[in-house]
Amino acid sequence: MPAFRHSPALGCLLAVAAGGLTTLTASPFELWWLGPVAAGLIYLGIVSLTPGQAALRGWCYGLGLFGSGASWVYVSIHDYGYTGVPLALLLTTLFVAGLALFPAVTLWLYRRLAGPRLAWLSFAGAWVLGEWLRTWLFTGFPWLLLGTSQVDSPLAPWAPIGGVYLLSLITALTGTLGVELLRRRWWAALPIAALWLAPLALPTQWTSPSGQPLRVALLQGNLDQAIKWTADGQREAVHRYTELTRTHGDEAYDLIIWPEAALPMFEREARPVFERVQSRLPPDTALLTGILQRDGEGLYYNSVVGLGNAQGEYRKTHLVPFGEYLPLESLLADTIAFFNLPMPAMTPGPESQPPLRAAGTTIGNAICYEIIYADRVAAQARHSALLLTVSNDTWFGRSIGPLQHLQMARLRALENGRHVIRATSNGVTATIDDRGRVTARAPQFEVTSLTGEVQPMTGLTPFTRTGSWPVWLLAAALVLPGLRLRHARLRREL
Known part of the structure; x- marks a missing residue:
């Protein structure tokens, strides 16, 4: 089945909607099952985009996410920073637009470096690397990470093993595999089932x-x-x-x-x-x-x-x-x-x-x-x-x-x-x-x-012992096959 294609305007609207859905996964809404849906909407049609189009898609996602989920900063600026409404709105907009650059850069790099094969795998890895970047760059802002919402989901037993970034990785993988499943690639059902059923066999008590x-x-x-x-x-x-x-x-x-x-x-x-x-x-x-x-x-x-x-x-x-x-x-x-x-x-x-x-x-x-x-x-x-x-x-x-x-x-x-x-x-x-x-x-x-x-x-717990670096390495490893395949294709074209 060919890759899903849609107009750039529709793609941006879907990205903004995906950002809003990610906010709904968090408290007080706690609709954790929307996490894979949000990731899937961003993944949908990503391989047909240029790096610039992918960056715009990521920025629109960030606007939807932080505009709905982190615009509470307006309260701090206006109510307690004694700033007038116009300036407080401007600063809040700049705050949201600036944070939205993180998913924009992530998707730009993804489309610039990764090829179309195994996209479902490399996209999930790139997603987590983007969250890692947002955690530490410019002092960091790891708010509304995709995995945070899974504290109440069936995936929660993964948290003591790999922490929030492992939850983000599994959630993003579920989203990309779900898109592949909609494309009638029935093999995608097996890894989804494995990721969501494995917690039944994991220890429930580490301490x-x-x-x-x-x-x-x-x-x-x-x-x-x-x-x-x-x-x-x-x-x-x-x-x-x-x-x-x-x-x-x-x-x-x-x-x-x-x-x-x-x-x-x-x-x-x-x-x-x-x-x-x-x-x-x-x-x-x-x-x-x-x-x-x-x-x-x-x-x-x-x-x-x-x-x-x-x-x-x-x-x-x-x-x-x-x-x-x-x-x-x-x-x-x-x-x-x-x-x-x-x-x-x-x-x-x-x-x-x-x-x-x-x-x-x-x-x-x-x-x-x-x-x-x-x-x-x-x-x-x-x-x-x-x-x-x-x-x-x-x-x-x-x-x-x-x-x-x-x-x-x-x-x-x-x-x-x-x-x-x-x-x-x-x-x-x-x-x-x-x-x-x-x-x-x-x-x-x-x-x-x-x-x-x-x-x-x-x-x-395993996570307490090691921290997040094993998951970050895993995320990078998931991106690498896409990078190698892309380079091989370029060599054949030359």
């Missing part, structure tokens, strides 16, 4: 409980971000978190968690508050809180520190551009109000940091944005029995951003076979078990606390 469960209380202050860094905001933060802690002080909690930058001040300024709170806690209770630090050299860090029955600290390694530091600061700082950060520019912490120790167990950390980086979290999980992520998702407003953020935290739990504690300023505060299931969840946009139990775990 095992270590010691007794810990009783935790996660405190959600729900502070108004607009006033948080004012004097009134500081006083309100101190009041809310000390009162929320006091209500749990007489109970036998192992861990009490405050979220990222819970008190809008530096650790040195917050020490009297911490000492007062700690004096009212039972001696066996550990308090972990996000806080900003300023060292003797005038450097600033976004950190997690432990009080009471806790030792150590963690300093955020992967900072958010334009949120925690300003690229090209000398050029941009005075251009518009959005680029004037409400706090000093942060300094990244060391790449290798030991886990915190609290309540007799080791705790790996990921502050806010860091939880979306699978390999960074795996590096923490190798030496930890629990994972903690503190966040301030107030920047997302009432958009779908916090729900997407929670879904990625769930996948990190599944990849590493670790319980994840997620404490946020206004939601979604939750506890997640080692299979990525939410065991308890607090309502958003309320002053509240969430109590429950988490289980320290021992042992390492």
Whole structure:
């Protein structure tokens, strides 16, 4: 059957639709079965395109994906960056259009280098290599990766083996093989069945409980971000978190968690508050809180520190551009109000940091944005029995951003076979078990606390041991046959 052909305009519309379908695979929609459909729509007719046409197709896909799934950045720019509507819309459009260049470059390279034979295989490999590029280039943005949505699908047991990129690879392969099946290439049914039925034979438990469960209380202050860094905001933060802690002080909690930058001040300024709170806690209770630090050299860090029955600290390694530091600061700082950060520019912490120790167990950390980086979290999980992520998702407003953020935290739990504690300023505060299931969840946009139990775990999943590099190598290997076949065809033509 000849390759499917359609007009360039229709191809672009299908690509935009495929991007929208990818957003629907993610939270809060969680229509994971649309993942292969989205990949298949992009693959459809790809071999008939020139590299330039393929790049346009990829860019249209990116517009559909990030325009529908990441346009929550408008809330941060307009509501909290104090930027007018026209400029906020322009910046959001530039953000979306810039991110859309990643799939554009991926498809351009694919059509420039790969031939038509085994296209179903090389396309899936190229897709994952494109996601890898988006993860690390220009500090990276691994949001809305195709595999993230599969945390609730029958493919989920693959996650502890190869992580999110293996899930992306299998999802993309299912899409390309599905197109081949529609072309009446019946052999495609066999690898699809193998990929989706194999999880039935995979282990369901890679790690095992270590010691007794810990009783935790996660405190959600729900502070108004607009006033948080004012004097009134500081006083309100101190009041809310000390009162929320006091209500749990007489109970036998192992861990009490405050979220990222819970008190809008530096650790040195917050020490009297911490000492007062700690004096009212039972001696066996550990308090972990996000806080900003300023060292003797005038450097600033976004950190997690432990009080009471806790030792150590963690300093955020992967900072958010334009949120925690300003690229090209000398050029941009005075251009518009959005680029004037409400706090000093942060300094990244060391790449290798030991886990915190609290309540007799080791705790790996990921502050806010860091939880979306699978390999960074795996590096923490190798030496930890629990994972903690503190966040301030107030920047997302009432958009779908916090729900997407929670879904990625769930996948990190599944990849590493670790319980994840997620404490946020206004939601979604939750506890997640080692299979990525939410065991308890607090309502958003309320002053509240969430109590429950988490289980320290021992042992390492294959993904925790190796990280993503085996899947990246596999993806590159899937592209290579297409490259060799293309070169052979060119030699014959010459």
